[in-house]
Amino acid sequence: MTIVSMKVELYRQVHLIFNPSIRDFVLNMLSYAPQGFYERPASTEHHLLDERGEGGNLLHTIRVVDLVLVIIDISTIKGTEKDVLIASAIIHDLCRYGVEDEFNYSHESHPFLVRRVAEDHSLTCDCYDLIMRIIENHMGRWGNPSFIPHISLDGVLHFADCIEDRLPGVIRC
Secondary structure (H helix, E strand, C coil), rough: CCCHHHHHHHHHCCCCCCCCHHHHHHHHHHCCCHHHHCCCCCCCCCCCCHHHHHHHHHHHHHHHHHHHHHHCCCCCCHHHHHHHHHHHHHCCCCCCCCCCCCCCCCCCCCCHHHHHHHHHHCCCCCCCCCCCHHHHHCCCHHHHCCCCCCCCCHHHHHHHHHHHHHCCCCHHC
């Protein structure tokens, strides 16, 4: 996929958000995204090989949204919570390389920089604090502070089974 075609896909995903306040917030946040969000790799080591090159962060973001949609589909998540998750997935790595692409590598505090972009531009929306909390916790046990979500054992197997069934449609080349 080219960066242009991936941008088209990302904006298609934005329009899956039903709540206009949340959708407009995401569109506004994307308008302030550093160029690296679209053009730089997701990482040089920890992501899939095709996410380690040009446009890799954007490809990673699209795939995360696709996986969120799979999890939403197999769960009881509906309505505003669905919109919150899609929004969070779209902008979770917006500032991977800093607010203005000032870092050479993925910044360890990049989840917290997303809030800074919103605050710097006076952007908010319905469920703003929830969206920011989800983004700030997205690195799980590798985050600072660490966050370990609780998922039941039967839930883990159910999610793994259903996600694996759909991987070919999610992991695009």
